[in-house]
Amino acid sequence: MTLTVFADRMSQPARAIIIFCKVNGIDFEEARIDIFKRQQLTPQFQEINPMKKVPAIVDGRFKLFESHSILIYLACAFPGIADHWYPGDLFLRAKIHSVLDWHHSNLRSGAAGYVLNSTLGTALGLPLNPEEAAKSEKLLSASLRKIESFWLKGRGRFLLGSTQPSIADLSLVCEIMQLELVDEKDRERILGPHKKVVKWVADTKNATSPHFDQVHSVLFKVKEKLQSQRAVGVTSQNVLPSKL
Amino acid sequence: MELKVYCDRLSQPSRAILIFCKANNAEFEEVTIEIGKGQHRSPEYAEVNPMKQLPAIVHGDFKLFESHAILIYLASTLPGVADHWYPADVRERAKVHSVLDWHHTNLRRGSVGYLLNTVFAVAFGMPGDPKAAAEGEKLLLASLARIESFWLQGDGPFLLGNSKPTIADVALVCEVTQLEAADENDRDRILKPHTKILKWVEDVKSATAPHFEEIHATICSAREPLKKLKAQADHKSE
Numbered sequence: 509m510t511l512t513v514f515a516d517r518m519s520q521p522a523r524a525i526i527i528f529c530k531v532n533g534i535d536f537e538e539a540r541i542d543i544f545k546r547q548q549l550t551p552q553f554q555e556i557n558p559m560k561k562v563p564a565i566v567d568g569r570f571k572l573f574e575s576h577s578i579l580i581y582l583a584c585a586f587p588g589i590a591d592h593w594y595p596g597d598l599f600l601r602a603k604i605h606s607v608l609d610w611h612h613s614n615l616r617s618g619a620a621g622y623v624l625n626s627t628l629g630t631a632l633g634l635p636l637n638p639e640e641a642a643k644s645e646k647l648l649s650a651s652l653r654k655i656e657s658f659w660l661k662g663r664g665r666f667l668l669g670s671t672q673p674s675i676a677d678l679s680l681v682c683e684i685m686q687l688e689l690v691d692e693k694d695r696e697r698i699l700g701p702h703k704k705v706v707k708w709v710a711d712t713k714n715a716t717s718p719h720f721d722q723v724h725s726v727l728f729k730v731k732e733k734l735q736s737q738r739a740v741g742v743t744s745q746n747v748l749p750s751k752l
Numbered sequence: 753m754e755l756k757v758y759c760d761r762l763s764q765p766s767r768a769i770l771i772f773c774k775a776n777n778a779e780f781e782e783v784t785i786e787i788g789k790g791q792h793r794s795p796e797y798a799e800v801n802p803m804k805q806l807p808a809i810v811h812g813d814f815k816l817f818e819s820h821a822i823l824i825y826l827a828s829t830l831p832g833v834a835d836h837w838y839p840a841d842v843r844e845r846a847k848v849h850s851v852l853d854w855h856h857t858n859l860r861r862g863s864v865g866y867l868l869n870t871v872f873a874v875a876f877g878m879p880g881d882p883k884a885a886a887e888g889e890k891l892l893l894a895s896l897a898r899i900e901s902f903w904l905q906g907d908g909p910f911l912l913g914n915s916k917p918t919i920a921d922v923a924l925v926c927e928v929t930q931l932e933a934a935d936e937n938d939r940d941r942i943l944k945p946h947t948k949i950l951k952w953v954e955d956v957k958s959a960t961a962p963h964f965e966e967i968h969a970t971i972c973s974a975r976e977p978l979k980k981l982k983a984q985a986d987h988k989s990e
Contacts, residue, residue, distance in 0.1 A: 558902055559854070559898075559902075570843050572846050572847070572850060573850060574849065574850040574853035574854055575853075576849065576853050577846050577847075577849035577850040577853055578846075580846065580849055581842060581843070581846040581849075584842045584845075585842050585843075598825065598828050598829060599814055602814075602816050602821050602822075602824065602825040603816070603821075605818065605820065605821035605824055605825075606816060606817060606818040606821040608821075609818035609819075609820050609821055609856070610803070610818055612853070612856035612857055613856060613857075613861075617857075654803075658802055658803075
């Protein structure tokens with residue numbers, strides 16, 4: 509086994525990579541880097557990824573970071589990966605690149621900003637920022653609308669109208685899953701109106717079962733802890749996986 | 753198959769695609785969509801790109817937007833494109849993808865945040881946000897430092913230590929050159945300390961001569977009109 513995936517299952521892009529590996533039977537070692545304990549800042553991890561971010565991979569002596577690059581590399585470098593994940597057809601492939609690119613400044617920016625500023629910030633030692641959360645929510649909602657009106661158009665149930673999922677579906681759906689952490693009322697307000705998105709998340713989960721749920725179990729444990737704290741009116745401290 | 757490139761030479765990713773096409777002797781039609789005149793918001797352009805952003809291409813019946821996706825597509829489909837632009841080797845290619853991905857949330861985000869809120873705000877009739885400008889500048893400077901300390905490490909003069917440019921070099925250099933629209937003092941304050949960056953820009957310019965300079969004429973000549981607009985706006989608010 510030459511592949512090591514450096515990941516924290518609380519990280520959206522890390523989950524996408526782990527699910528992809530498991531669904532495709534790629535042999536790998538998962539090396540946990542706990543973001544909330546700041547393990548990505550250690551000198552050891554800096555050797556792996558000088559940008560000090562997860563996820564990252566090492567395959568033999570080859571190091572790589574940036575989750576989209578990693579997903580593409582894995583789809584191309586490992587045997588037996590079905591074509592729909594990262595099609596050989598250059599037109600289809602180009603469309604996948606375009607949604608992955610769009611993701612950075614749209615869904616990712618909106619969703620991650622919203623979750624951080626409304627909920628998760630305190631766990632990282634940052635103050636919650638309702639003003640920033642509102643800005644991020646605006647971008648998040650606009651992105652969800654765009655996914656429904658444009659990226660999910662077509663015959664199939666997946667992005668770009670595909671009948672089968674691609675690496676883009678995994679990447680974007682794992683981002684949306686992070687919303688499980690926010691207050692149920694807010695999550696329903698933001699996600700509820702987007703029935704097509706909700707269905708697509710379920711379709712992606714089914715297409716990658718049982719791995720999708722397994723890989724998301726950490727997230728759901730943290731969600732439960734946050735919900736019980738909210739029920740007694742406590743802020744989101746001490747919900748980290750390491751403290752469960 | 754006819755290739756149309758919808759672009760505005762004031763736009764960083766538009767320039768990257770134009771330079772790449774010309775450097776590779778591509779046959780294409782350049783269709784100018786002027787952002788300053790709001791042409792990207794027209795219903796006609798929405799047919800080309802529903803995201804109403806530049807650049808976009810139409811190749812026969814095939815429509816595509818997002819400049820990195822376009823650069824990859826063109827490198828893979830245009831005839832006679834040398835391998836160094838977008839290497840076939842899976843690992844070298846992965847590295848090119850990683851710098852293009854990094855670019856979105858680093859150099860690009862920093863540069864746009866800074867320039868939009870200082871130079872371009874006025875041109876678009878918006879008040880600039882000084883806090884956003886400061887944050888943008890911080891990220892821009894950190895990104896330039898990172899390019900010098902990491903992405904330009906290696907034997908060759910180009911990103912990833914390559915001896916010849918890739919699509920990533922044109923994409924990122926065109927972001928750096930957007931500073932040509934800024935006041936010279938600001939541009940020099942930001943860029944002059946980064947001698948490695950300045951050399952790299954020159955190397956990319958030489959590797960894509962004469963197209964680089966020709967395509968950059970528009971952004972370079974935007975500085976004076978933008979300065980005048982800002983002076984007028986400052987005068988009005990006094």
